[in-house]
Amino acid sequence: MNHIVSFSTGLSSALTAVRVLEKYPEATLVFMDTNFEDEDNYRFMSDFENKFGVKITKLAEGRNPYEVSRDEHVIPSNFLAPCTFRLKIQVFKKWLLTQGESTIYIGFDFSEIHRCNSTTKNYEREGYTVDYPLLWKPIETRRYTDVVRSDWGIEPPRMYQIGYTHANCGGRCVKQGQGDWIRTLINFPERYAEIEAWESEMRKNEINAKYALLKSQTKEGRQPLTLTELRERYEREHNDPVLFDMESSCVVCGIGG
Secondary structure, eight states, X not given: OEEEEEOXXXXXXXXXXXXXXXXXXXXXXXXXXXXXXXXXXXXXXXXXXXXXXXOOEEEEOSOOHHHHHHHTTOOOOSSOOHHIIIIIIHHHHHHHTTTOSEEEEOOOOGGGGGGHHHHHHHHHTTTXXXXXXXXXXXXXXXXXXXXXXXXIOOOOOXXXXXXXXXXXXXXXXXXXXXXXXXXXXXXXXXXXXXXXXXXXXXXXXXXXXTOOXXXXXXXXXXXXXXXXXXHHHHHXXXXXXXXGTGXXXXXXXXXXX
């Protein structure tokens, strides 16, 4: 039986990896690279390898999330994100075919327990066992950033310190909410400008003209909200707390946090 951990360079997958390594020191850690992570995520992954004496297997399809969406002629969103399948799930499953009988360990904790059932069914259909070590007892109650600093002596990826809800795609995740996009506008304006220009270009196609990366609640219901509109609104009212309220929620992509 192979023991395989999906390692995303985020903290929940890192804690998952440690729990599995403690039980199965021969476990394999696998990272599906979107070619779009913040550079400090790669530093964290290197620090993790050095700390625990492991070599993480690195896989990559070759494109980044926005190249995938351009090729598939869609503007992605919380509800439609082809990058998750093309760059993570598909790449991972192709590699798994070379491994034989395996148990896959994924970094869902109690905040994502609702995702476990469908994920388990998807992998069991293909003959794999799935487990979620962050649900093993004892449950970790400390903040994951504190665990990493105090127990491992490693600095977490900087995206958490900046305030992002997750460390995916360097603040450009297609599933992130308005709050995280504002954080990108403030901290990485060049990244924001790149994706704003990408979205504007995609909307020139009449098929995509009514779609945007974000949505906003209006009197008429949920309406598309472009990055240009969000930026202009922030520039007018840069201290508007609504930007960091309910609209800031994010659905983490991938197969491990």
